[in-house]
Amino acid sequence: MSVQIxxxxxxxxxxxxxxxxxxxxxxxxxxxxxxxxxxxxRLLAGEAVFGLAxxxxxxxxxxxxxxxxxxxxxxxxxxxxDLFVAPAARGRGVARALIEALAQRARAAGxxxxxxxxxxxxxxxxxxxxxxxxxxxxxxxxxxxxAG
Numbered sequence: 001m002s003v004q005i006x007x008x009x010x011x012x013x014x015x016x017x018x019x020x021x022x023x024x025x026x027x028x029x030x031x032x033x034x035x036x037x038x039x040x041x042r043l044l045a046g047e048a049v050f051g052l053a054x055x056x057x058x059x060x061x062x063x064x065x066x067x068x069x070x071x072x073x074x075x076x077x078x079x080x081x082d083l084f085v086a087p088a089a090r091g092r093g094v095a096r097a098l099i100e101a102l103a104q105r106a107r108a109a110g111x112x113x114x115x116x117x118x119x120x121x122x123x124x125x126x127x128x129x130x131x132x133x134x135x136x137x138x139x140x141x142x143x144x145x146x147a148g
Contacts, residue, residue: 005052006053006055007053008043013040015059015060017036018086019062020039022084022086023082050065050066052066052098052105054098056089061094062098064098064101064102065083066080071112074112078111078114078115095125
């Protein structure tokens with residue numbers, strides 16, 4: 001069966017959280033229940049951030065979280081912040097379908113750029129990303145804002 005991509009719906013909440021937690025666990029990031037609930041409500045509202053659901057056989061098996069933001073040098077840009085597919089559904093085109101659906105949404109929003117980051121050791125994802133997009137050699141640095 002083909003992958004169905006659609007915006008999140010309120011009824012996706014219970015299936016979304018294990019996928020979101022799987023994504024956060026991969027990057028060794030933990031959050032409390034309140035943070036997951038707040039993030040879900042923001043994604044569902046679809047204003048500053050939004051999400052897409054990937055379904056196989058009617059089951060939610062993949063998620064993408066993104067935002068459209070302004071840029072100093074060009075028009076809007078689309079940032080794919082989180083992408084995760086349930087281990088049992090990997091290799092079936094789910095991640096590609098989410099990336100391509102988000103590209104359509106970026107085009108519709110007038111974005112001139114669509115990008116994402118991943119860990120350098122994420123070989124499985126990078127194999128797909130290298131086929132779909134161009135790696136331009138950028139590195140990301142995070143400045144600790146909570147440190148005085």
